[in-house]
Amino acid sequence: MTTPLEIPGFTHLYSGKVRDLYAPEGRDDQLLLVASDRISAFDFILDPPIPDKGAVLTQLSLWWFDQLADLVPNHVVSTDVPEVVAGRAVLVQRLDMVPVECVARAYLTGGGLREYLADGTVSGLALPEGLRDGDRFEEPLFTPSTKAPMGEHDEPMSYEAVEAEVGTEMAARLRDLTTRILARGNEIAGERGILIADTKVEFGLDASGGLVLADEVLTPDSSRFWPADQWEPGHTQPSFDKEFVREWLLSAESGWDKSSGEAPPALPADVVERTRAKYVEAYERLTGRTF
Protein backbone atom coordinates (compact mmCIF):
# COMPACT_ATOMS: atom_id res chain seq x y z
CA MET A 1 0.00 0.00 0.00
CA THR A 2 1.35 3.42 -0.92
CA THR A 3 2.06 6.08 1.74
CA PRO A 4 -1.14 8.04 2.33
CA LEU A 5 -1.26 11.61 1.07
CA GLU A 6 -0.32 14.13 3.75
CA ILE A 7 -3.03 16.76 4.17
CA PRO A 8 -2.04 19.72 6.34
CA GLY A 9 -4.44 20.09 9.28
CA PHE A 10 -5.68 16.52 8.96
CA THR A 11 -4.53 13.24 10.50
CA HIS A 12 -4.67 10.11 8.35
CA LEU A 13 -6.82 7.47 10.08
CA TYR A 14 -7.43 4.66 7.66
CA SER A 15 -6.99 3.59 4.05
CA GLY A 16 -9.39 1.38 2.19
CA LYS A 17 -8.73 -0.06 -1.27
CA VAL A 18 -9.70 3.12 -3.07
CA ARG A 19 -10.51 5.64 -0.33
CA ASP A 20 -8.80 7.23 2.64
CA LEU A 21 -10.18 8.60 5.88
CA TYR A 22 -8.74 11.58 7.76
CA ALA A 23 -9.61 13.43 10.95
CA PRO A 24 -9.56 17.24 11.04
CA GLU A 25 -7.05 18.25 13.74
CA GLY A 26 -8.93 19.92 16.57
CA ARG A 27 -12.39 18.68 15.54
CA ASP A 28 -13.61 15.27 16.69
CA ASP A 29 -17.12 15.60 15.27
CA GLN A 30 -16.08 15.46 11.60
CA LEU A 31 -14.07 13.33 9.20
CA LEU A 32 -12.61 13.89 5.73
CA LEU A 33 -13.55 11.16 3.26
CA VAL A 34 -11.08 11.18 0.35
CA ALA A 35 -11.62 9.21 -2.87
CA SER A 36 -8.41 8.25 -4.70
CA ASP A 37 -8.01 7.52 -8.41
CA ARG A 38 -7.16 3.93 -7.51
CA ILE A 39 -9.17 1.21 -9.25
CA SER A 40 -9.69 -2.29 -7.96
CA ALA A 41 -10.50 -5.39 -10.00
CA PHE A 42 -10.16 -9.12 -9.35
CA ASP A 43 -9.35 -8.19 -5.71
CA PHE A 44 -6.22 -6.28 -6.76
CA ILE A 45 -5.55 -2.55 -6.69
CA LEU A 46 -4.46 -1.96 -10.27
CA ASP A 47 -1.73 0.22 -11.69
CA PRO A 48 -1.88 2.99 -12.85
CA PRO A 49 -4.65 4.98 -11.18
CA ILE A 50 -7.51 6.23 -13.41
CA PRO A 51 -7.21 10.03 -13.73
CA ASP A 52 -10.22 11.90 -12.22
CA LYS A 53 -11.91 8.69 -10.99
CA GLY A 54 -11.91 9.95 -7.39
CA ALA A 55 -13.41 13.30 -8.35
CA VAL A 56 -16.03 11.85 -10.70
CA LEU A 57 -17.25 9.31 -8.14
CA THR A 58 -17.24 11.86 -5.32
CA GLN A 59 -19.38 14.24 -7.36
CA LEU A 60 -21.69 11.38 -8.36
CA SER A 61 -22.13 10.30 -4.73
CA LEU A 62 -22.90 13.90 -3.69
CA TRP A 63 -25.55 14.06 -6.43
CA TRP A 64 -27.11 10.80 -5.22
CA PHE A 65 -27.18 12.07 -1.62
CA ASP A 66 -29.27 14.99 -2.90
CA GLN A 67 -31.57 12.69 -4.89
CA LEU A 68 -32.13 10.62 -1.72
CA ALA A 69 -32.45 13.47 0.80
CA ASP A 70 -36.22 13.02 1.09
CA LEU A 71 -35.66 9.35 1.95
CA VAL A 72 -32.87 9.60 4.50
CA PRO A 73 -30.58 12.24 6.04
CA ASN A 74 -26.90 11.98 5.08
CA HIS A 75 -23.54 12.71 6.68
CA VAL A 76 -22.33 15.39 4.27
CA VAL A 77 -21.17 18.57 6.03
CA SER A 78 -19.19 20.42 3.37
CA THR A 79 -17.29 20.16 0.11
CA ASP A 80 -15.00 22.98 1.23
CA VAL A 81 -11.94 20.74 1.43
CA PRO A 82 -8.15 21.24 1.18
CA GLU A 83 -6.94 22.19 -2.30
CA VAL A 84 -4.80 19.05 -2.57
CA VAL A 85 -7.99 16.90 -2.60
CA ALA A 86 -10.32 19.44 -4.21
CA GLY A 87 -13.32 17.79 -5.87
CA ARG A 88 -12.55 14.32 -4.54
CA ALA A 89 -13.10 14.74 -0.79
CA VAL A 90 -16.04 15.45 1.48
CA LEU A 91 -16.14 16.75 5.04
CA VAL A 92 -18.64 14.51 6.86
CA GLN A 93 -20.32 14.25 10.25
CA ARG A 94 -18.52 11.66 12.40
CA LEU A 95 -21.05 8.94 13.23
CA ASP A 96 -21.28 5.77 15.28
CA MET A 97 -21.18 3.37 12.34
CA VAL A 98 -23.67 0.51 12.21
CA PRO A 99 -21.63 -2.76 12.14
CA VAL A 100 -23.46 -4.19 9.13
CA GLU A 101 -22.64 -3.95 5.41
CA CYS A 102 -26.09 -3.02 4.10
CA VAL A 103 -26.31 -4.67 0.69
CA ALA A 104 -29.36 -4.63 -1.56
CA ARG A 105 -29.63 -6.66 -4.74
CA ALA A 106 -31.98 -5.93 -7.64
CA TYR A 107 -30.37 -8.66 -9.78
CA LEU A 108 -28.78 -12.00 -8.95
CA THR A 109 -25.04 -12.04 -9.60
CA GLY A 110 -21.58 -12.14 -8.01
CA GLY A 111 -21.34 -13.52 -4.49
CA GLY A 112 -25.12 -13.70 -4.20
CA LEU A 113 -25.26 -15.97 -7.23
CA ARG A 114 -22.48 -18.17 -5.85
CA GLU A 115 -24.33 -18.57 -2.56
CA TYR A 116 -27.61 -19.22 -4.42
CA LEU A 117 -26.05 -21.93 -6.62
CA ALA A 118 -24.54 -23.56 -3.53
CA ASP A 119 -27.60 -23.62 -1.30
CA GLY A 120 -30.55 -21.84 -2.91
CA THR A 121 -30.36 -18.80 -0.62
CA VAL A 122 -28.80 -15.33 -0.55
CA SER A 123 -27.87 -14.11 2.93
CA GLY A 124 -30.12 -16.84 4.27
CA LEU A 125 -33.09 -15.76 2.11
CA ALA A 126 -34.56 -18.75 0.25
CA LEU A 127 -35.06 -17.98 -3.45
CA PRO A 128 -37.07 -19.80 -6.15
CA GLU A 129 -35.27 -22.54 -8.09
CA GLY A 130 -33.96 -22.04 -11.60
CA LEU A 131 -32.68 -18.48 -11.33
CA ARG A 132 -29.84 -17.48 -13.66
CA ASP A 133 -26.94 -15.06 -13.50
CA GLY A 134 -28.36 -11.61 -14.13
CA ASP A 135 -32.01 -12.42 -13.38
CA ARG A 136 -33.94 -9.50 -11.93
CA PHE A 137 -35.78 -9.79 -8.62
CA GLU A 138 -39.33 -8.43 -8.45
CA GLU A 139 -38.22 -6.17 -5.59
CA PRO A 140 -34.68 -5.47 -4.35
CA LEU A 141 -33.57 -7.95 -1.67
CA PHE A 142 -31.79 -6.95 1.52
CA THR A 143 -28.72 -9.22 1.66
CA PRO A 144 -26.48 -7.88 4.44
CA SER A 145 -22.98 -9.01 5.23
CA THR A 146 -20.43 -8.61 7.96
CA LYS A 147 -17.75 -5.93 7.84
CA ALA A 148 -14.69 -8.05 7.13
CA PRO A 149 -11.20 -6.76 7.97
CA MET A 150 -9.22 -5.20 5.10
CA GLY A 151 -8.26 -7.75 2.50
CA GLU A 152 -10.81 -10.34 3.62
CA HIS A 153 -14.22 -10.95 2.05
CA ASP A 154 -17.43 -9.88 3.78
CA GLU A 155 -19.47 -12.87 4.92
CA PRO A 156 -23.25 -13.11 4.26
CA MET A 157 -25.32 -12.22 7.31
CA SER A 158 -28.84 -13.52 7.82
CA TYR A 159 -31.55 -11.01 8.65
CA GLU A 160 -31.90 -12.74 12.04
CA ALA A 161 -28.18 -12.10 12.66
CA VAL A 162 -28.71 -8.42 11.85
CA GLU A 163 -31.60 -8.30 14.32
CA ALA A 164 -29.40 -9.92 16.97
CA GLU A 165 -26.71 -7.33 16.25
CA VAL A 166 -28.76 -4.13 16.11
CA GLY A 167 -32.24 -5.05 17.37
CA THR A 168 -35.46 -5.77 15.49
CA GLU A 169 -36.51 -2.15 14.94
CA MET A 170 -33.13 -1.00 13.60
CA ALA A 171 -32.84 -4.11 11.41
CA ALA A 172 -36.23 -3.37 9.83
CA ARG A 173 -35.18 0.24 9.25
CA LEU A 174 -31.89 -0.82 7.64
CA ARG A 175 -33.68 -3.26 5.34
CA ASP A 176 -36.33 -0.75 4.37
CA LEU A 177 -33.90 2.09 3.66
CA THR A 178 -31.29 -0.03 1.86
CA THR A 179 -33.84 -1.58 -0.50
CA ARG A 180 -35.57 1.76 -1.13
CA ILE A 181 -32.25 3.44 -1.93
CA LEU A 182 -31.53 0.81 -4.60
CA ALA A 183 -35.08 0.96 -5.93
CA ARG A 184 -34.84 4.77 -6.22
CA GLY A 185 -31.40 4.43 -7.79
CA ASN A 186 -32.75 2.08 -10.44
CA GLU A 187 -35.78 4.29 -11.12
CA ILE A 188 -33.42 7.16 -11.97
CA ALA A 189 -30.57 5.18 -13.56
CA GLY A 190 -32.96 3.04 -15.63
CA GLU A 191 -34.21 6.18 -17.41
CA ARG A 192 -30.58 6.90 -18.33
CA GLY A 193 -29.70 3.45 -19.66
CA ILE A 194 -27.88 2.14 -16.60
CA LEU A 195 -28.92 -0.81 -14.41
CA ILE A 196 -27.66 -0.89 -10.83
CA ALA A 197 -27.51 -4.62 -10.08
CA ASP A 198 -26.63 -4.26 -6.42
CA THR A 199 -25.24 -1.75 -3.98
CA LYS A 200 -23.62 -1.50 -0.55
CA VAL A 201 -24.51 1.39 1.71
CA GLU A 202 -23.32 2.27 5.19
CA PHE A 203 -25.28 3.91 7.95
CA GLY A 204 -24.23 5.55 11.17
CA LEU A 205 -26.01 6.88 14.21
CA ASP A 206 -25.80 10.56 15.10
CA ALA A 207 -25.58 11.89 18.66
CA SER A 208 -29.37 11.67 19.05
CA GLY A 209 -29.43 8.05 17.82
CA GLY A 210 -30.87 8.93 14.42
CA LEU A 211 -29.93 6.84 11.39
CA VAL A 212 -27.79 8.72 8.84
CA LEU A 213 -26.67 7.55 5.40
CA ALA A 214 -22.86 7.62 5.34
CA ASP A 215 -19.91 6.56 3.18
CA GLU A 216 -20.52 6.86 -0.57
CA VAL A 217 -23.78 6.02 -2.29
CA LEU A 218 -24.69 4.38 -5.61
CA THR A 219 -21.29 4.75 -7.26
CA PRO A 220 -19.63 2.16 -9.55
CA ASP A 221 -17.29 1.43 -6.61
CA SER A 222 -20.10 0.65 -4.17
CA SER A 223 -22.45 -0.87 -6.74
CA ARG A 224 -22.48 -2.92 -9.91
CA PHE A 225 -23.33 -0.70 -12.90
CA TRP A 226 -24.50 -2.50 -16.04
CA PRO A 227 -25.33 -1.00 -19.46
CA ALA A 228 -29.10 -1.56 -19.75
CA ASP A 229 -29.01 -2.22 -23.51
CA GLN A 230 -26.71 -5.22 -23.03
CA TRP A 231 -28.67 -6.89 -20.20
CA GLU A 232 -29.16 -10.57 -20.96
CA PRO A 233 -29.74 -13.01 -18.07
CA GLY A 234 -27.94 -16.35 -18.24
CA HIS A 235 -24.31 -15.20 -18.20
CA THR A 236 -21.98 -12.60 -16.67
CA GLN A 237 -23.15 -9.11 -17.59
CA PRO A 238 -20.64 -6.61 -18.93
CA SER A 239 -19.61 -4.02 -16.37
CA PHE A 240 -20.44 -0.42 -17.32
CA ASP A 241 -17.14 0.88 -15.97
CA LYS A 242 -14.68 -2.00 -15.60
CA GLU A 243 -15.29 -3.99 -18.80
CA PHE A 244 -12.27 -2.59 -20.66
CA VAL A 245 -10.05 -3.35 -17.65
CA ARG A 246 -11.40 -6.88 -17.23
CA GLU A 247 -11.26 -7.72 -20.93
CA TRP A 248 -7.64 -6.55 -21.23
CA LEU A 249 -6.47 -8.31 -18.06
CA LEU A 250 -8.10 -11.56 -19.23
CA SER A 251 -6.73 -11.19 -22.76
CA ALA A 252 -3.56 -12.89 -24.03
CA GLU A 253 -2.13 -9.40 -24.61
CA SER A 254 -1.77 -8.73 -20.87
CA GLY A 255 0.13 -11.97 -20.28
CA TRP A 256 -1.56 -12.20 -16.89
CA ASP A 257 -2.76 -15.51 -15.46
CA LYS A 258 -5.69 -14.73 -13.15
CA SER A 259 -5.27 -18.07 -11.38
CA SER A 260 -1.61 -17.38 -10.58
CA GLY A 261 -2.40 -15.16 -7.62
CA GLU A 262 0.20 -12.74 -8.98
CA ALA A 263 -0.56 -9.03 -9.25
CA PRO A 264 -1.82 -7.98 -12.70
CA PRO A 265 0.45 -5.99 -15.05
CA ALA A 266 0.03 -2.24 -15.46
CA LEU A 267 -2.89 -1.22 -17.68
CA PRO A 268 -2.05 0.24 -21.10
CA ALA A 269 -2.77 3.93 -21.63
CA ASP A 270 -5.74 3.34 -23.95
CA VAL A 271 -7.48 1.11 -21.37
CA VAL A 272 -6.87 3.76 -18.71
CA GLU A 273 -8.31 6.52 -20.92
CA ARG A 274 -11.33 4.48 -22.05
CA THR A 275 -12.05 3.56 -18.43
CA ARG A 276 -11.80 7.19 -17.37
CA ALA A 277 -14.28 8.03 -20.13
CA LYS A 278 -16.76 5.45 -18.76
CA TYR A 279 -16.70 7.02 -15.31
CA VAL A 280 -17.28 10.45 -16.85
CA GLU A 281 -20.05 9.00 -19.05
CA ALA A 282 -21.82 7.45 -16.05
CA TYR A 283 -21.63 10.76 -14.18
CA GLU A 284 -22.89 12.84 -17.11
CA ARG A 285 -25.70 10.44 -18.06
CA LEU A 286 -26.96 10.15 -14.49
CA THR A 287 -26.64 13.77 -13.38
CA GLY A 288 -27.19 15.54 -16.70
CA ARG A 289 -24.15 17.65 -15.80
CA THR A 290 -20.82 18.04 -17.63
CA PHE A 291 -17.77 16.87 -15.71
Ligand SMILES: C[C@H](c1ccccc1)n1cc(-c2ncnc(N)c2C#N)cn1
Ligand atom coordinates in the same frame (compact mmCIF):
# COMPACT_ATOMS: atom_id res chain seq x y z
C1 LIG B 1 -15.89 2.36 5.30
C2 LIG B 1 -15.57 3.77 5.33
C3 LIG B 1 -14.22 4.12 4.82
C4 LIG B 1 -14.06 5.33 4.24
C5 LIG B 1 -12.82 5.67 3.71
C6 LIG B 1 -11.76 4.79 3.79
C7 LIG B 1 -11.95 3.59 4.38
C8 LIG B 1 -13.19 3.23 4.90
N1 LIG B 1 -15.72 4.33 6.69
C9 LIG B 1 -16.53 5.37 6.96
C10 LIG B 1 -16.43 5.65 8.29
C11 LIG B 1 -17.15 6.70 9.04
N2 LIG B 1 -16.97 6.74 10.38
C12 LIG B 1 -17.61 7.65 11.11
N3 LIG B 1 -18.44 8.57 10.57
C13 LIG B 1 -18.66 8.58 9.22
N4 LIG B 1 -19.50 9.53 8.67
C14 LIG B 1 -18.02 7.63 8.41
C15 LIG B 1 -18.25 7.64 7.00
N5 LIG B 1 -18.44 7.63 5.86
C16 LIG B 1 -15.54 4.72 8.81
N6 LIG B 1 -15.11 3.92 7.78
